[in-house]
Amino acid sequence: MYSETASEGVTMKHIFIINPVAGNGKLQETLEKTIHLELKDRKIDYEVYITKSEADTRNFTELKCKENVQAVLYACGGDGTLHEVINAACSYKHVSIGVIPVGSGNDFIKNFKNNINFNDINLQTEGENIELDLIKVNNEYAATVLNIGLDADVAFNMNKFKKIPFIQGPTRYYLSILYSLFNKLGKQIIVETENGVINGSFLIGVVANGQYYGSGYKCAPKAMLNDGILDLCFVENISRLKILSLIASYKKGEHLENPKISKYVTYDKIKQAKIKFDEPTNVCMDGDKFIYNEVNISAEKNALNFWLPKGVQLQSQSFGDNYS
DSSP states (O other): OSSSSSSTBBBBBBEEETTGGGGGSSSSHHHHHHHHHTTTTOOOOEEEOOOOSSHHHHHHHHHTTTOOOEEEEEEEEEEHHHHHHHHTTTOOOOOEEEEEEEEOOOGGGGGEETTGHHHOOOHHHOOEEEEEEEEEETTEEEESEEEHHHHHHHHHGGGGGGGTTTTOOHHHHHHHHHHTTTSSOOOOEEEEEEEEEEEEEEEEEEEEESSSSSSTBOOOOTTOOSSOOOOEEEEEEHHHHHHHHHHHHHHTTTTTTTTHHHHHHHEEESEEEEEEEEEEEEETTTEEEEEEEEEEEEEEEEEEEEOOTTEESSSOOOSGGGGG
């Protein structure tokens, strides 16, 4: 367990990496002022950095890791910002990765109790290190969810509406949903896991480490961040009318119990998977966008040194003992 000052007497450095455009940039200026206000008179070694791009986030994070100083690197943004920091830092075991949620979705922190404490700078600096799992996808890491299908297409298609004047984030999202619904639905997918082969046309597919994605959709209600297991949830390609009638159950995480939707759902606990597509396909990881013909996926147990703010806990006990 780390603290502000390590047992050897080495000072813990707290580095706040702020994405200025996450969540439409509404909270970042206030956050920077709050950090200085709370910490300037405390005996804490800290630094604030405003990122310029996704690449800059990774480059700065890796630069700080290579300084070989015991530190907490806080991803101050949304799930995408956390994704960038994790991919630059998770191989360095002398640093911990924290998060201050100022993005639009902030799905990662929904896996914790008392997650309001993630917004408290003092409780952050009084936190501790815990080990959590990651999803390895080819050579990339994801903290929460890999998703394909309709919701991934929605994320990609939002770019089509960015240049339209006066169209803001939420409106772009709903327009992208409508646009995606009126295009071809269903992806032809082959999934190979240690439990067998899944082959068919699917509307939505997720491989999850955490329970939430897409600004609160509880896609994997049995997932845990520390059980060494990934949750696979695939929904068959159903009609547009059925989509509209069942989407509320899916968002609430009731799709495993609701018989109207559960008959279309394949849910499994896995440690690895290979997913093959019949054409280059949109894939999202923690909200970040990629295009792949094939992905190799594995559960990476205890791969993330995560900085847990004081008073925060994981939502529930691990399911991992049943799948060892």
